[in-house]
Amino acid sequence: MRRSGRTISMDTEMPVHKKRIAALASGRGSNFQAVIDAIAAGDIPAICTGLITDNPQAHAIERARAVGVPVTVIDYANFSTKAAYEEMLLAAMRNCRADLFVLAGYMRILGPAIVHEFSGRMMNIHPALLPAFAGLNAQQQAIEYGVKVAGCTVHIVDEGMDTGPIVIQRCVPVLPDDDESSLADRILAEEHTALPLAVKLFCEDRLEITDRRVRIR
Numbered sequence: 001m002r003r004s005g006r007t008i009s010m011d012t013e014m015p016v017h018k019k020r021i022a023a024l025a026s027g028r029g030s031n032f033q034a035v036i037d038a039i040a041a042g043d044i045p046a047i048c049t050g051l052i053t054d055n056p057q058a059h060a061i062e063r064a065r066a067v068g069v070p071v072t073v074i075d076y077a078n079f080s081t082k083a084a085y086e087e088m089l090l091a092a093m094r095n096c097r098a099d100l101f102v103l104a105g106y107m108r109i110l111g112p113a114i115v116h117e118f119s120g121r122m123m124n125i126h127p128a129l130l131p132a133f134a135g136l137n138a139q140q141q142a143i144e145y146g147v148k149v150a151g152c153t154v155h156i157v158d159e160g161m162d163t164g165p166i167v168i169q170r171c172v173p174v175l176p177d178d179d180e181s182s183l184a185d186r187i188l189a190e191e192h193t194a195l196p197l198a199v200k201l202f203c204e205d206r207l208e209i210t211d212r213r214v215r216i217r
């Protein structure tokens, strides 16, 4: 645009609509950290509205507090039934008013009421190339099976255990002298790339899910 001999540049950038994300974590929280770092760096168009944990000792709590993310602790040990625990969890999740819930090292299987309510809006990171080695101790399972390639998977959560549609997988070699710990470290480095990327794609509305297949636009 030209006015009185001066060139005025028009700002053509569209305002970015930020999604609201919240996380569930049970422990160390390094994957949660990778996601909040990517948000802080401007790589993910989102705000983090909460961290929910089932473990009062989880290091993820300190990571959340350090950046002002509200924390809800629902200590699993205080409940006599899984149903009672999940009732509180569901209320806490609703309270986050999140578009997406990121399961970042959340070590429990979610019940059908929660999976149904947030269907298509929950992502989990698993330290194996699913469908191989679902469940606990995935890295040890990979070592014992003798696979030559391992890795991580980010998937949408469904009612099964680590069975939902796959968003991203990244692989690493399994080396002859690997033990569970060395393999877990190598996989974890890839998790820290895979999870923020999957969250970013969700927040940019770039995931299209048809049956089991996730297409990235």
Ligand code: GAR
Binding pocket: 025, 026, 027, 028, 029, 030, 031, 032, 104, 105, 106, 107, 125, 126, 127, 135, 136, 137, 138, 188, 191
């Ligand atoms: C990660 O390796 C994650 O993939 C795994 O727990 C670890 C949590 O680390 N999750 C599962 O095994 C879920 N079935 P972090 O707390 O440092 O993110």
